Amino acid sequence: MRDRDIFQMALGLTPPWEVEFCEFSPEKKRLDIRLSFPRGSVFVCPECGGSGLKAHDTVDKVWRHLNFFQYEAWLSAKVPRSKCDQCGVRLVSVPWARPGSGFTLLFEALGMSMAGTLPVKTLAGRIGVQDTRIWRMLHHSVDAARARQSHAEVSSGNLEKFKICAHPCR
Ligand SMILES: [Zn+2]
Structure with missing residues (x-):
């Protein structure tokens, strides 16, 4: 081969x-x-x-x-x-890549999985990418995840079901 x-x-x-x-x-x-x-x-x-x-x-x-x-x-x-x-x-x-990204989808997936446990600056050093590019990738992923979510069924009576913090911290 x-x-x-x-x-x-x-x-x-x-x-x-x-x-x-x-x-x-x-x-x-x-x-x-x-x-x-x-x-x-x-x-x-x-x-x-x-x-x-x-x-x-x-x-x-x-x-x-x-x-x-x-x-x-x-x-x-x-x-x-x-x-x-x-x-x-x-x-x-x-x-193999989302529009406008300089990373492949697999590279982004690796970065996202590492971002769960490492500070962005450390992650950037480990994979040899500027931290500003990591931040852009993270913001994109978070925005895309938020866009997919619907909170239409949430009410003050069922916050527990949706695991949303009822404390006035936000
Ligand atoms: Zn067309």
């Missing part, structure tokens, strides 16, 4: 995305995995979900991924912008 195939499987890539090449540099202490898609691939509009859209152009993106043993691992790709009749030109969503 070639290294490209191993990383393709390990990353769980689905068509049209594939590993174009991998470059491992012990001197630079990093693994770079370049992702690409075959010419003529079609994409989904991130706004309306319209499918079958060709790449209008591409934007270079880089994401920090989970370490490869003791080496930093980075993914990069030319991410297509689709041209949708309804929504115009939009950067398509990639399956």
Whole structure:
């Protein structure tokens, strides 16, 4: 099995995305995995979900991924912008990262799990990322979790059921 195939499987890539090449540099202490898609691939509009859209152009993106043993691992790709009749030109969503993030979903998940037990500054040092980027990631996760919650059934009579503090501390 070639290294490209191993990383393709390990990353769980689905068509049209594939590993174009991998470059491992012990001197630079990093693994770079370049992702690409075959010419003529079609994409989904991130706004309306319209499918079958060709790449209008591409934007270079880089994401920090989970370490490869003791080496930093980075993914990069030319991410297509689709041209949708309804929504115009939009950067398509990639399956390994949320829009606008410089981390892969797996890297964010690791960071979030460590953030439960470590102060942000310590966590930032451990994973080699600026603490301001960790804070942005945490704020995003907390905001997303809050947006998913509904407090419609909460009343003063059933606070215990929802484990919400009734003390006037907030
Ligand atoms: Zn659209």
